[in-house]
Amino acid sequence: MRIIVLSDVHGNCLALETVVEDAKKKGFDQIVCNGDMIQSGPQPHETVQLLRELKCPVVMGNSDAWLLTGIETDAHLISEERRKKLDIVREWSLSKLNDEDRAFINSFQPTVIVELGGDKHLLAFHGSPTSFDQALLPSTPEDEFQEILKPYAGHILTGGHTHLQFTRRLRDSQNFFFNPGSVGVAVNPEHTNEQNLLDPWAEYAILTVEKFNTQAGVCPCNIGHG
Template sequence: MRVAFISDIHGNAVALDAVLADIQNKQIDQIYVLGDLCYRGPEPRRSLDTIRTLDTKVIKGNADEWVVRGVREGEVPDKALVLMNSEREWTVSQLDPADLDYLKDLPTELHLEIEGVSISAYHATPESLFEIVPGSSEDAVLQAKLMSAADSTIYVYAHIHKPFIRYIGGKVLINIGSVGLPFDGLAKASYAIVEVDHKRISTSIERVAYDIEKVVQLYQEVNYPNSEMMGRIVRNGSV
């Protein structure tokens, strides 16, 4: 069985379309979504509607929580708080109350069993939607923060927008990167594939090209707050 994990779409429906086309070409059996669906992109509603047509399990990310209740002091640098809440308010204006209820009620973790292989997945950590755990952390830190809440073979998370695969203590840890806003300097959408075949495990990070200039133009056309900076992030694949 081949499954795809996608996350951090951030309202970039153009990148999402490209990733879903790539997933279809690779004949994936199931898709799982690890949060951050709408906020900070020019097409929040289309992104959310597309995710909801997938008939799959979706969990909540920190940006989904922000859409529901706003960005709070201490969650971002002080100098960014007003701007990020203006972006949040614009995003909410593109959605309806049922969309907000959907985001509010999303679960925060997944526990899967695929052909005898157990997989735990969450947005940031099992305990938090917000904590940043870089891939460069020591093995002991990654184990404590990301791999201790359940006895699984594979652990999958998102949030940091920098994909990687590491093998620690006989387990697999995957960060799947970001569909809509990669931060690792490669301006291509990112997602992960996990294949299990009679307990044989194969994992990969996939990078997918999409029409970046179309997204930059959309930020401007919809009068997105902070459109210039967001356009630079999309073009450069980094903050």
């Protein structure tokens, strides 16, 4: 079984189209999206249309929730100058969406569960299972990281939000967490110049479940980044 995991398209439909075409060449059984699919990019309506065609489950991210409601759940993290710019982008994005588009975005779920077979599941979310604003990073202290995800360690876990590709093991579990990176706004933390912070490509992940051994209770899973 092959699951394509996408996140943080941010209205970049060209990047989404590129990823979908690449995924089709590799072959897959299902697509799941980890949120922040529409807001802040140049093609919000087009992105909605393509997601509708894909008929894949989509997680609600903080940016898309803010797009619909205007409620600033992360206002303390954003300067007043940047907030004014974001408000302009939000108004423009809303002007490109019709009522059906907004209803579709409003159907996004806080979390999504995908059955992998043999009582194994993939739990998809945006920031963390309990908050789309919570950031899980490669640098998150180990004890803090494990404490956040411990209640969900019976699943393979995937989240977005930070726009960084990485994988971390879950303590006392054969499962793991992975972030597929960003389709539309790929971040390179190694860049020192803020103007060159973004990489010129689209990122996604492929979760491959090869076989479930019910006697041993082991599910061999591979995660690859595209």
